[in-house]
Structure formats: structure tokens, C-alpha cells
Amino acid sequence: MVRFLDPLPADPALLALGRSPLDLVTPKPAQLRLRTTGEEQIHCRDPILDAENGLLFLVTNTGERRELLTRDITGVWWRRPRVSVYSAVGAGVLALGASLGRYLTRGSDFPGDGLFLGILAAAFAAPIALWLMQDLPFMWRWESIYEKPAA
Numbered sequence: 571m572v573r574f575l576d577p578l579p580a581d582p583a584l585l586a587l588g589r590s591p592l593d594l595v596t597p598k599p600a601q602l603r604l605r606t607t608g609e610e611q612i613h614c615r616d617p618i619l620d621a622e623n624g625l626l627f628l629v630t631n632t633g634e635r636r637e638l639l640t641r642d643i644t645g646v647w648w649r650r651p652r653v654s655v656y657s658a659v660g661a662g663v664l665a666l667g668a669s670l671g672r673y674l675t676r677g678s679d680f681p682g683d684g685l686f687l688g689i690l691a692a693a694f695a696a697p698i699a700l701w702l703m704q705d706l707p708f709m710w711r712w713e714s715i716y717e718k719p720a721a
Contacts, residue, residue, distance in 0.1 A: 603712060604628075605645035606638065646716040655709055660696045667692020 604612045604626075617628035619640070626638045671688015675681045703709055 601631075601649040602628075603647040603649075604638070604643055606642045607644055608642075612636070612638070643716070644718040645714065647712040647714050649710050650713045651704075651710050652708070656700060659700060659703060663696040663699050664689060664692045667695065 600616055602614050602617065604614065606612065612628070613631045614628040615631070617626050619626050621640075624640045626640055626643070627635075628638065629635050667688040667690075668685055669688070671684040671686070671691070672681060673684075674688075675684025678684065
């Protein structure tokens, strides 16, 4: 989410930068990729927008502090999680836990207990697995939120 210094910007690029829907899947700061008029790609996190002066204050992923004029921005993308991949990985960990629990208690009188304990253990392991995998490239995608129309 981009923080505004001015409440109501009129420029479409500024409105796109200020778009802030709820993102309950990833509580991390918003990651943006900006394209400038010089075809430069800038990756940054949580920039601050001064709409009155048309400036975007940002810190790139390499730690460099920059000021960018909003009229120089030709494209904005933000990093979004792939919820379907998160769901599939979580369900896979649960299925693996259930299978492992069932397999380990295959000769006992109560194999359902192993199934239950396997699902219970996997329910605790799934969030840890998702947290460890969250920065892998297949777990997220870049969504375009603004592209300057061709002149």
C-alpha cells in the first residue's frame, strides 16, 4: 500500500499507486515494480507519494533512496500472492500428514488415531511450510495496476 501525503490525487498514475485493497494472505509490505519513461525497471517496497508535488519517495530493494516524478512513471505492477498455489501447498501438506499418520499406524488396532494425529501434525506444519516457501517465484505473480496509454 502506498501512503499519500495529499488525500485526493487526480492523476490516474497516482490513483493506481494509491490502490489499497485488503490483502489478508500476505501481511508483508507491498512490493512494487515501476517502469519509467527511460525504460528503467525499479523494484521497491511501500513508497510514499506526495501527490501535490507529483513526487514518489521510495527505497529500492537494493537500499538506494530515490525520488521519482510521477509523470515519469509509465507502468506500475505489484506483487500478489497466488492463492491457488498457497491452497494447493497447504492441502498437499495435509494429505501428506494424513498418509504418513495412517502408514505409521497400519498394523495397530486403531489406525484412525494415526490418521487423526497425522492431520493434526500437518495442520501445524502447513503454515510453517507456507512461510518457508513464500518468497519462491511460483508463489507470487506481478499484477499490472497502471500502464500509461500509448501516445
